[in-house]
Amino acid sequence: MEVTNPATGERVDSYEEDGQDDVEAALETAVETFDSWRDRPLQERTDLLSNAAEVLRENEQRYAETMTEEMGKPITQAKSEVEKCAWVCEHYSEHASEYLDEKGHPSPAGSSVKTVYEPLGPVLAVMPWNFPFWQVFRFAAPYVTAGNVGLLKHASNVPGCSEAIEEVFREAGYPEGAFQSLLVSSDQVEGILEDERVKAATLTGSGPAGRSVAATAGENLKKTVLELGGSDPYVVLDDADVEAAAETGAWARVQNGGQSCIAAKRFIVHTDVYDEFEEKFVEQMESYTVGDPTDEETEIGPQARESLLEDLHEQVEDSVDAGADLLTGGEPLDREGAYYPPTVLANVPEGCPVDSEEVFGPAAPVYEVEDEEEAIRKANDTQFGLGASVWSEDRERGERLAGRIDAGCVYVNQLVKSDPRVPFGGIKESGYGRELSGAGMREFVNRKTVWVE
Structure with missing residues (x-):
């Protein structure tokens, strides 16, 4: 080996x-x-x-x-x-x-x-x-x-x-x-x-x-x-704390280089707060320090293998070719090592790679939805069912929507995590x-x- x-x-x-x-x-x-x-x-x-x-x-x-x-x-x-x-x-x-x-x-x-x-x-x-x-x-x-x-x-x-x-x-x-x-x-x-x-x-x-x-x-x-695998939805409702949702969501996407089954992977945002969320989310994604993983200041290191970077970039390129808008990132960094920058895509077409496949890297598709019903439909529109996150200032509302999402675990106003104190696992694929x-x-x-x- x-x-x-x-x-x-x-x-x-x-x-x-x-x-x-x-x-x-x-x-x-x-x-x-x-x-x-x-x-x-x-x-x-x-x-x-x-x-x-x-x-x-x-x-x-x-x-x-x-x-x-x-x-x-x-x-x-x-x-x-x-x-x-x-x-x-x-x-x-x-x-x-x-x-x-x-x-x-x-x-x-x-x-x-x-x-x-x-x-x-x-x-x-x-x-x-x-x-x-x-x-x-x-x-x-x-x-x-x-x-x-x-x-x-x-x-x-x-x-x-x-x-x-x-x-x-x-x-x-x-x-x-x-x-x-x-x-x-x-x-x-x-x-x-x-x-x-x-x-x-x-x-x-x-x-x-x-x-x-x-x-x-x-x-x-x-x-x-x-x-x-997982393709965890991250649902931001119209009454969410948008700044907190954007900050936590960005980290939920990029920690460990985005190489996590329970990373937030599909950002589903209510139209009333969509523009604000998109702006803050892109700003947060662009703020991370990408670099030498042995440096304590580094927040995002390389992808684990060059082949994984190539697969990720192909997913992003094919999605852009299908009509998705690239808001930031989208190209391997011009440096030694398997580095890929935090990437955000909007207006993502249904069925393109970042919509339908698991994305194992720091690339995030963002969707705009009209209401709760559309948010739930989009959240459940996946073969996977590992985790999900719902953001709302109304905790009862958040818990109600959590009950309608098909996943092994749903976190309200928090990123998905594995914790020794609670059961962890998925359903479906x-x-x-x-x-x-x-x-x-x-x-x-x-x-x-x-x-x-």
Whole structure:
């Protein structure tokens, strides 16, 4: 695996892929570890998770630099990502006992009936490059603490992050095999998932990758959780705080270089405030500092790969050719590295790429709508259903419209985010299942009924 720094185009490092013998050894180790790990008292597992939080914080700078070097995330955002991983570890360390507490049921006199939550075994996680630490920890913290063991197949452009995460668990004191990183190519995933020793799988990534994993898992009757793409609507109503909506919306579009499934991607604005929003939104998009991701002043770094920049630019160009108006940006920056500026398009034709496809970069289409009904129709006019944001000074109105948007989560007067305290996941082409909170922790357990007469 060759790693290239997207900010410079220079080769960073080379990693040897794991062969079939390595995979076999990892699977054997996972099974052996699970046999004892599942029986460890929950308190011991949560104590280790607290240790993991400490390891993350102690090595924050180094882990952040690895992210920045491999996929271009601005260093300040990379450090925030490491801190968020420490937070999710602390959250499950504190709340795992509550989430996994057995549940009693009504039963006849003289008997007791309850549901207990038991781990399944080795869980395969296929994870993406855009949040290379957070995506992993939001699966690993709950699932491993529930008594499962983890096998990570990370994206091929972040092998250093993959090995660093394995280091976190090792340094925290976890037994060998509780969490293992596999440096394998995507074409090896099917064989690993088919292996009877792997009991379940979770994937965050593209629709085609999700379908492939779901199909293989389905043929082998294995549980899956999929978090796929998104084209999240950002609805600004006529009574919204326009300045706040524009400022938050711009950041919701460009953070992490716009490379986020839950980024705000389609800005749907009521006609009464459209002109004001467009002006403030463009102004905000143009205000960001684009540059060297190792510089703490940088807000937008490069796209993670040159090919991703090319795909993004093609979407923008094809949309302009179809009739969209380019308000700012729209051309790769004339500098070394895969840099693309914050871009805004208006009068976007229906069916053009930025309207109908997921846009994975800092390009934002803005739509003008006449009323609430048109806003809801446009918000739901997508194959995706991950998140959505609604802006209104009337909180009851915002909540009412939130109930009509087809998405796994809707935030009123806030950007969409993943938070350890609440369930996260999508519907439609955005996948199924939930991560985080108690709902996420109980995805990969056997909900066993125990009846004692």
